[in-house]
Amino acid sequence: MSILVNHDTRALVQGITGSAGGFHAKQCLAYGTKIVAGVTPGRGGETFEAVGPKGEKILVPVFDTVADAVKQEGANTSLIFVPPPAAALAIVEAGEAGCALVVCITEGIPVLDMLRVRRWLEAQKKTRLIGPNCPGVITPGQCKLGIMPGHIHQVGRVGVVSKSGTLTYEAVGQLSAMNIGQSSCVGIGGDPVAGVDFIDVLSLFNDDPDTDGVVMIGEIGGAAEIKAAEWIKAHMKKPVAAFIAGAAAPPGKRMGHAGAIISGGKGTAKEKTEALLAAGVAVAKTPAEMASTLAPLLKK
DSSP states (O other): OSOOOOOOHHHHHHHHHHHHHHHHHHHHHHHTOOOOEOOTTTOTTTTEEEETSSSSSEEEEEESSHHHHHHHOOOOOOEEEEEEHHHHHHHHHHHHHHHHHEEOOOOOOOHHHHHHHHHHHHHOOEEEEOOOOSSSEEETEEEEEEOOOGGGOOOOEEEESSSOOHHHHHHHHHHHHHHOOOOEEEEEEOOOSSSOHHHHHHHHHHHHHTTOOOEEEEESSSSHHHHHHHHHHHHOOOOOOEEETTTTTOOOOSSSOOOOOOTBSOOOOHHHHHHHHHHEEEEEESSGGHHHHHHHHHHH
């Protein structure tokens, strides 16, 4: 099994004719992901050409709307590479067209736009959003939806959930180097207003019979990691290793993610580390120790 995406995922790419959308759509198709449609308003009727995992030529039809793509090609998931001013509307369009999962890679969406999206998500409860400003999600060997390098992943039984794209790749690289494969890896992004959070993903991993342990990567700012620690202590049945980025950041220092800001003395790495340790989570002291911190727990 896996979480969120697998062999049966039928994805469309919003913004497939753009430079970023086109480049990463080709990478996803080469990995073996079933991208069945692209969406760019005004470009309906065109085709997007790519190469599949066996070198075969693939022609992906392009539609003007997500509704048309879902109706004609049976897409159930959307991968979004739409510029920031229109990305929030793209998320809503995908959900209203029937996509149960929306993965938004776009960085820089206005916070007010995402507040409206968040209210819409909470009201309709049918669409699950990953991101925005995230690397996406991958189930190794089955489906890659995002910008992560597919070759570093290995099929296995460890889940990864992270706010940081780069640290996700680092954790995966370490795990694969130790011959510890991954069940699924989810980059939730670090924006202050987003879709799924740590608890949502941890719950999915907790219920997945083919996930034996989890690497969780957080960062300074906000309280998401502390809430996750409370949930882990109360519900998690599998070992979790964590790393909190930003321990050396001065108070008030922004680390690149909009949500990674310490305010009022709250959300420090020390506070989050203490909460996780109290919940029984093994916390790596440096990013170089993420995989080696989890490995002994898997043996137990």
